[in-house]
Amino acid sequence: SHFSRQGKYGRLFIDKKYDSIILKGKLPFYLKWIRSCQDFVRNSVNNAADPKTAGLLTALLLGDKSSIDEDLKTDFANTGVIHVLAVSGLHVGYILIILTIFTSIIRVPWGWNKAVIILGLIVFCALTGGKPSVIRASIMAGLYVITSVVNRPGNIWNIIGFAACLLLAYDPLFINDLGFVLSFSAVISIIYFYSLFEKLLPESINPKHIHNSFFKNTLSLFLVSLSAQIGTLPIIASYFHKIPLISLIANVIIVPIVGVIVVVGFIILGLSFSPFLSELAGNVAELFQTIIAWFAQFFSSFSFSLIPIAKIGIMDVILY
Numbered sequence: 065s066h067f068s069r070q071g072k073y074g075r076l077f078i079d080k081k082y083d084s085i086i087l088k089g090k091l092p093f094y095l096k097w098i099r100s101c102q103d104f105v106r107n108s109v110n111n112a113a114d115p116k117t118a119g120l121l122t123a124l125l126l127g128d129k130s131s132i133d134e135d136l137k138t139d140f141a142n143t144g145v146i147h148v149l150a151v152s153g154l155h156v157g158y159i160l161i162i163l164t165i166f167t168s169i170i171r172v173p174w175g176w177n178k179a180v181i182i183l184g185l186i187v188f189c190a191l192t193g194g195k196p197s198v199i200r201a202s203i204m205a206g207l208y209v210i211t212s213v214v215n216r217p218g219n220i221w222n223i224i225g226f227a228a229c230l231l232l233a234y235d236p237l238f239i240n241d242l243g244f245v246l247s248f249s250a251v252i253s254i255i256y257f258y259s260l261f262e263k264l265l266p267e268s269i270n271p272k273h274i275h276n277s278f279f280k281n282t283l284s285l286f287l288v289s290l291s292a293q294i295g296t297l298p299i300i301a302s303y304f305h306k307i308p309l310i311s312l313i314a315n316v317i318i319v320p321i322v323g324v325i326v327v328v329g330f331i332i333l334g335l336s337f338s339p340f341l342s343e344l345a346g347n348v349a350e351l352f353q354t355i356i357a358w359f360a361q362f363f364s365s366f367s368f369s370l371i372p373i374a375k376i377g378i379m380d381v382i383l384y
Contacts, residue, residue, distance in 0.1 A: 124155065
């Protein structure tokens, strides 16, 4: 279904006696532009940072995990934070914040700033290859952005449903895409269970009633991670045959640092005109990459960091 969704059919046989040569055909203008932008991102981070940091930045900015360090990827998987490498709602959220700050700095008139933000989200979708999780998050973000323009209140459940219907109308085979399933199950679970936690938790450990910003944000991030894990646990167990336990703590520590390195990655792109300044930003990214790698390795070293699951059936999911 993965290749059929991309319109690719056929069989390929390669004789070992000959070297295979891949020829690039003529591409439409917009595809050439997207490829050029992707090459610009790859070249910028490769010139500014060491290979390990550049591989991580390429994964975070473009969703291309081909050049990421294998040991780091394994540690991320064992720690239960592999989702940060799959460009998704987390990254769209960072893009939304960056675009909002950018439009306010250059003083784009109200109304037009929404158009700039939506255009930026469309460009980000194109750069990351149009992954279902990115499109889902971008549609939701775009609809929330325009609610104030059309003077209509935003309903989160309607927005989620509209995003899903739009994606499936474009390509029904998205229903078989793991990114589609995990993305929607995670966001639905976060919205439902986080609000439930806010209603049920006592005031002493309820983010709504905590005034200290550090503890409030830390607890909120923990509850978001827990909410997402509740909804995605049976899917992760059935697909990957493992249940990450340490991820509840690892997400609270690693996700904010990933947010910082994503911002540094965009700074590298903005400073690419100056080799000195971009390399300076690259050194900062390398520092955060080292911190992330250390935490990922530290958390994955625990014997209880994950529970291997041989098989999970429909009855297991129903019981859960």
